[in-house]
Amino acid sequence: MKALVAVKRVVDYNVKVRVKADGSDVDIANVKMSMNPFDEIAVEEAVRLKEAGKVSEIVVVSLGVKQCEETLRTALAMGADRAVHVETDAELQPLAVAKLLKAVADKEQPSIAILGKQAIDDDANQTGQMLAALLGWGQGTFASKVELNAETATVTREVDGGLETVKLALPVVITADLRLNEPRYVKLPNIMAAKKKPLDKLSPADLGVDIAPRLKTLKVAEPAKRSAGIKVANAAELVAKLKNDAKVL
Amino acid sequence: MPAYTAPLRDFAFVLNELIKVQEIVPTLPGYAEATEDVYASYLEAAAKFCESELAPINRSGDEAGCVFNPADHSVTTPDGFAAAYQQYCELGFPGLDCDPAYGGQGMPKTLAFPVMEMLTSSNVAWSMYPGLSHGAYAAIHAHGTDEQKDAYLPQLVSGEWTGTMCLTEPHCGTDLGLLKSRAEPNGDGSYAISGTKIFISAGEHDLADNIIHLVLARLPDAPKDVKGISLFIVPKFHTDASRNDVFCGSLEHKMGIKANATAVLNFDGAKGYLIGEPNKGLACMFTMMNAARLGCGMQGLGLGEASFQGSLAYAKDRLQMRASNGPAFPEKSADPIIVHPDVRRMLLTQKAYTEAGRALTALLALQLDIEEKHPDADQRKEAADLVALLTPVAKAFMTDNGYIATNLGMQVFGGHGFIREWGMEQLVRDCRISQIYEGTNGIQALDLIGRKVLLDQGQKLRKFSGMVVAFCKAQEGDERMREFVEPLMKLLKDTGELTMHIGMAAMKNRDEAGAAATDYLRVIGHVTYAWLWARMAKVAFDQGDAADPFYQAKITTARFYFAKLLPEVHGLMVSIKSGAAPLMTLDAEHFAFQ
Numbered sequence A: 001m002k003a004l005v006a007v008k009r010v011v012d013y014n015v016k017v018r019v020k021a022d023g024s025d026v027d028i029a030n031v032k033m034s035m036n037p038f039d040e041i042a043v044e045e046a047v048r049l050k051e052a053g054k055v056s057e058i059v060v061v062s063l064g065v066k067q068c069e070e071t072l073r074t075a076l077a078m079g080a081d082r083a084v085h086v087e088t089d090a091e092l093q094p095l096a097v098a099k100l101l102k103a104v105a106d107k108e109q110p111s112i113a114i115l116g117k118q119a120i121d122d123d124a125n126q127t128g129q130m131l132a133a134l135l136g137w138g139q140g141t142f143a144s145k146v147e148l149n150a151e152t153a154t155v156t157r158e159v160d161g162g163l164e165t166v167k168l169a170l171p172v173v174i175t176a177d178l179r180l181n182e183p184r185y186v187k188l189p190n191i192m193a194a195k196k197k198p199l200d201k202l203s204p205a206d207l208g209v210d211i212a213p214r215l216k217t218l219k220v221a222e223p224a225k226r227s228a229g230i231k232v233a234n235a236a237e238l239v240a241k242l243k244n245d246a247k248v249l
Numbered sequence B: 001m002p003a004y005t006a007p008l009r010d011f012a013f014v015l016n017e018l019i020k021v022q023e024i025v026p027t028l029p030g031y032a033e034a035t036e037d038v039y040a041s042y043l044e045a046a047a048k049f050c051e052s053e054l055a056p057i058n059r060s061g062d063e064a065g066c067v068f069n070p071a072d073h074s075v076t077t078p079d080g081f082a083a084a085y086q087q088y089c090e091l092g093f094p095g096l097d098c099d100p101a102y103g104g105q106g107m108p109k110t111l112a113f114p115v116m117e118m119l120t121s122s123n124v125a126w127s128m129y130p131g132l133s134h135g136a137y138a139a140i141h142a143h144g145t146d147e148q149k150d151a152y153l154p155q156l157v158s159g160e161w162t163g164t165m166c167l168t169e170p171h172c173g174t175d176l177g178l179l180k181s182r183a184e185p186n187g188d189g190s191y192a193i194s195g196t197k198i199f200i201s202a203g204e205h206d207l208a209d210n211i212i213h214l215v216l217a218r219l220p221d222a223p224k225d226v227k228g229i230s231l232f233i234v235p236k237f238h239t240d241a242s243r244n245d246v247f248c249g250s251l252e253h254k255m256g257i258k259a260n261a262t263a264v265l266n267f268d269g270a271k272g273y274l275i276g277e278p279n280k281g282l283a284c285m286f287t288m289m290n291a292a293r294l295g296c297g298m299q300g301l302g303l304g305e306a307s308f309q310g311s312l313a314y315a316k317d318r319l320q321m322r323a324s325n326g327p328a329f330p331e332k333s334a335d336p337i338i339v340h341p342d343v344r345r346m347l348l349t350q351k352a353y354t355e356a357g358r359a360l361t362a363l364l365a366l367q368l369d370i371e372e373k374h375p376d377a378d379q380r381k382e383a384a385d386l387v388a389l390l391t392p393v394a395k396a397f398m399t400d401n402g403y404i405a406t407n408l409g410m411q412v413f414g415g416h417g418f419i420r421e422w423g424m425e426q427l428v429r430d431c432r433i434s435q436i437y438e439g440t441n442g443i444q445a446l447d448l449i450g451r452k453v454l455l456d457q458g459q460k461l462r463k464f465s466g467m468v469v470a471f472c473k474a475q476e477g478d479e480r481m482r483e484f485v486e487p488l489m490k491l492l493k494d495t496g497e498l499t500m501h502i503g504m505a506a507m508k509n510r511d512e513a514g515a516a517a518t519d520y521l522r523v524i525g526h527v528t529y530a531w532l533w534a535r536m537a538k539v540a541f542d543q544g545d546a547a548d549p550f551y552q553a554k555i556t557t558a559r560f561y562f563a564k565l566l567p568e569v570h571g572l573m574v575s576i577k578s579g580a581a582p583l584m585t586l587d588a589e590h591f592a593f594q
């Protein structure tokens, strides 16, 4: 059984991003970039499924600039078997990403596609859902547990009210939530081994996908600075303020 | 404990833009695969491990310390130490720069050194367990027979076993000529080793199944002084798993690195194997002395960095008093202390020493790579000469500055710096030993002025000065560099005269060299850092993406260094020129009176 895992290169979660002076975007020049943490969890899950003998081949795919290769190499060092890089400098919005992933899935014919539930840069939380719709596959999003069988996947999902378990026919799209697993550290010798694993290059044109953005960013701004709070004397005053000033009660 | 984030951006700057390792290292035999992306991946993997596994057990390790169990002579390391070591081995760290013939990954020192810095920043006490193993590995790799290498290296490279270096005895540390441990031939090619070694780092612990001690001892007919010392391999367990007669007698109670076991080891006719030639033991030790001393110097660097990260975060957060020229944050109860000139002095001193130390380390790591692998003998010799000259400087100057930096970090925290929970005083205590072991800084200073400078008539120093002059000359016409080049050229001229002055004085009275030594080492350290800061400024001017504050910060820090730290050399030079008399005149009996 083949697994397809999508990995995105994003600003590292430790970095405090700044908005560009012209307000067009976040400034990512020379900031540390890493694999999206949820995608790391997705890769880890695929590797565990392979170690458990459920999956026979893991293909990782990344879409975007040249340096996405580094992200793919990290996934290969974690245990993926080969990589596909759809290279483009163009802005990629979730719909374009889902279309590109569909095209790759059509070529690769995996039984499961594992993605992160969202990317920590734009937090869109859309790609997995759109991909499932485009492919016409079932979807198990926000997965905190995955059980894979020959024909089905049982996915425990983190939903607002607690946990929900769904049983899905393969092929299926799964998106990884935080508690699905704890990703492993890369073993140093695997870094060199990963360099020798195959990494195929494609372009959006090769896949015949139109990636033109459908949404326009008007302005990017820092969140408004929080003004100082006030101290209340007692609970009664607090309740009064919540009622009268904040009008939330 | 201050959170630790590995300075990956600065590593990339130093390796790729300043020292330009990619122009040389991948062209050296065996390093073709050490490309920029490989460096980046390795450093990132190491950063993750250090930040997530080692930093969190640093303070708890200091609180718990190591426990000696007299009943079975065993030592228990703090919680989490053994598990982290296990993981470290599984991830392949011990073999990073070891010979692939024995299971290593054969990576260059320019990659291994930044990893070492991260290990020391995140948990210096822990880092010494694998650190000592690496010393033992290097000794056996350089001087062992094929049988010895096959017997010990695979396990040292995998980390399954650890190693120690046993030199010091109760009556001798600096002066190894006084060493007493004995080695009697057993008649079967092995030796019975007897004696007491003290202060043995990682001498006993519960991280690994076996410990390979490298021990200096005397053969029965050996000459009395340093010419009569031989080196032996003494395993804790023999290859047939039987216990050897070497036991931990106790652990020292000490100021810092409490989580590293500093052991008294008693050798009671323990079975050992000669490594290298008889009576050449010190020479064997010296072949890896440069790397070990640089590793020790890096403790000053790594701890300075850790302290800087803590004090910087604190200084932005702590509100106390108003900026002298009016409130910077009127809406707050006071301004963050980073607005105050004196706090900035402390932070910038930490930053300037740390970043220059990182540059010096990378520069020397590159020379070690060249010395080991370059096909051209002249290039190897050049590199070896530069390493020889600058190793005592790197060891002593980086650890002295590390002590200054960790102390300032504590000061920035005010009263909280003195309180254990914040972790800042631990960094001061942990750093303090680096000025003492691997040859005290006083001995490093004697090595520099004596063996490295005066003994070869200043040849190595002149070659080094030549490099700095060449750099300065290359900046002619670059107006932006004048502010650095002019004082640097002047400093070189003054240093040349100073060296001559000491040389002349020492011809008449040997004490003149000893009297000048420590001040002189600091002068040479400043020359080296000034050169490196000028080079960093040059890179920043040339590569500087105007929008990237990283480069501007390099230039501003270089200016700070030249304006505020470098002037120390003037006082040092005046002190040196006053000669030995002020030190040697007072009668030893008159130092104190009842």
Ligand SMILES: Cc1cc2nc3c(=O)[nH]c(=O)nc-3n(C[C@H](O)[C@H](O)[C@H](O)COP(=O)(O)OP(=O)(O)OC[C@H]3O[C@@H](n4cnc5c(N)ncnc54)[C@H](O)[C@@H]3O)c2cc1C
Residues within 6 Å of the ligand: B165, B166, B167, B168, B171, B172, B173, B174, B175, B198, B199, B200, B201, B202, B254, B257, B262, B433, B436, B437, B438, B439, B440, B441, B442, B443, B446
């Ligand atoms: C925590 C710790 C870990 C250690 N780990 C190891 C280890 O793993 N293996 C090992 O073998 N040793 C180890 N040591 C020992 C360490 O290397 C020695 O302490 C060091 O070499 C100094 O020797 P000493 O303590 O005998 O001091 P001494 O040699 O007695 O020196 C005392 C003072 O005199 C000065 N001095 C001595 N001779 C001269 C001179 N000719 N000119 C000017 N000044 C001089 C010294 O600079 C020093 O300031 C460790 C020590 C400690 C505290």
Ligand SMILES: Cc1cc2nc3c(=O)[nH]c(=O)nc-3n(C[C@H](O)[C@H](O)[C@H](O)COP(=O)(O)OP(=O)(O)OC[C@H]3O[C@@H](n4cnc5c(N)ncnc54)[C@H](O)[C@@H]3O)c2cc1C
Residues within 6 Å of the ligand: B318, B320, B321, B322, B337, B340, B341, B342, B343, B411, B412, B413, B414, B415, B416, B418, B419
């Ligand atoms: C063991 C111990 C015993 C103590 N005993 C007592 C006691 O008996 N009674 C008592 O009242 N207090 C006591 N203290 C508190 C002690 O006096 C304070 O810790 C000290 O005054 C520093 O204040 P702070 O810790 O708030 O540091 P901060 O005021 O936060 O200072 C932090 C850093 O900022 C610097 N800084 C602050 N403002 C400026 C400025 N305007 N310009 C330049 N630099 C500035 C400081 O020099 C320091 O380096 C004790 C503290 C300790 C650790």
